[in-house]
Amino acid sequence: xxxYKVERTHEGIKINGILINEEIFQEEKVDYKPIYREEQIxxxxxxxxxxxxxxxxxxxxxxxEDLKYLGSLEDEIIFSSISTNEFIxxxxxxxxxxxxxxxxxxxxxxxxx
Numbered sequence: 001x002x003x004y005k006v007e008r009t010h011e012g013i014k015i016n017g018i019l020i021n022e023e024i025f026q027e028e029k030v031d032y033k034p035i036y037r038e039e040q041i042x043x044x045x046x047x048x049x050x051x052x053x054x055x056x057x058x059x060x061x062x063x064x065e066d067l068k069y070l071g072s073l074e075d076e077i078i079f080s081s082i083s084t085n086e087f088i089x090x091x092x093x094x095x096x097x098x099x100x101x102x103x104x105x106x107x108x109x110x111x112x113x
Contacts, residue, residue, distance in 0.1 A: 004090075004101035006034055006077045015101050021111045029107050032079035032088060032100050040080065040087075041070050 006015050013020045013034050025033045044063050051059050066085060070078075078089040079100050090097040 002098060002102075004098055006090075006101065008034070008036070008077060015105055015108075018105060018108065020104060020108050023111060024104060024107050028082055030100065030103055031083060032081055034077050035080045037070055037073060037075055037078050037089070040078075041067060044070070 004015055005017075006013065008014075011019055012022055013025075024030055044067050048060060048063050048067075051063070062085060066087070070087065073089055073091055075089040075091050078087050079097065080087055088096045088100060
């Protein structure tokens, strides 16, 4: 099984040293986008503080569960689903993480990067 390395550089996202075309994420050509785990945790704290209305209880429960999960990880970059609140990280789901990396690299190749 290939060991993919995802990093964010001043040029953009790289997988195994290959620069990824941002169009892939901007145009949602894949179901996941790479995010910094720590930034997501910070965002969740803000969203919890801003939660109001009748959905507050359900929203808070989900966000607190996400905080617990993300806090238990050590990965710097994880994948976040663009349609659900699912996170895929290398340390917890290597097979899923690798599948996403492979898909991104294949689309990147088609786009000529």
